[in-house]
Amino acid sequence: MMKLYNYFRSSASFRVRSALELKGLDCEYVAVHIARVDHRREPYAALCADPLVPLLDVDGQTLSQSMAVIECLDELHFCYGSTPTLADCCLVPQLFNAARFNVSVDGLPRIRTAFDACMALPAFQRAQPSACPDSPP
Numbered sequence: 001m002m003k004l005y006n007y008f009r010s011s012a013s014f015r016v017r018s019a020l021e022l023k024g025l026d027c028e029y030v031a032v033h034i035a036r037v038d039h040r041r042e043p044y045a046a047l048c049a050d051p052l053v054p055l056l057d058v059d060g061q062t063l064s065q066s067m068a069v070i071e072c073l074d075e076l077h078f079c080y081g082s083t084p085t086l087a088d089c090c091l092v093p094q095l096f097n098a099a100r101f102n103v104s105v106d107g108l109p110r111i112r113t114a115f116d117a118c119m120a121l122p123a124f125q126r127a128q129p130s131a132c133p134d135s136p137p
């Protein structure tokens with residue numbers, strides 16, 4: 001599970017909490033009391049070069065800077081909403097390549113779900129190779 005190191009009064013933390021809520025993502029809340037200067041002491045100080053909150057831990061990778069964290073969340077949770085993202089535009093062609101070169105995606109059910117959702121949309125159907133004018137009949 002993701003962990004958000006943050007402080008309840010921090011506006012930068014609030015941004016990230018809002019983004020997590022909007023996306024419906026569960027996250028462990030780790031309080032770092034900046035008024036007591038906990039962010040400048042161990043264990044938090046060891047986590048980030050820049051001792052500020054918030055900090056998001058995604059599978060052991062830590063991300064700071066709230067705007068970058070939100071952008072990352074948006075990209076990581078590209079594939080679940082009803083609105084396609086840049087990531088979907090990159091993902092779909094890769095799955096076409098995988099099929100063409102017989103690379104199995106059986107172990108990647110979420111990727112498959114995202115792909116299927118994209119391919120249900122006219123935009124991806126119109127853009128697919130077989131719909132291109134230079135595609136062989």
Ligand SMILES: N[C@@H](CCC(=O)N[C@@H](CS)C(=O)NCC(=O)O)C(=O)O
Pocket residue numbers: 009010011012013034039051052053054064065066067
């Ligand atoms: N640009 C950073 C700003 C982070 C920031 O300034 N956090 C404040 C709380 S809102 C903080 O940790 N302050 C502690 C300090 O300045 O020592 C971001 O958006 O994440």
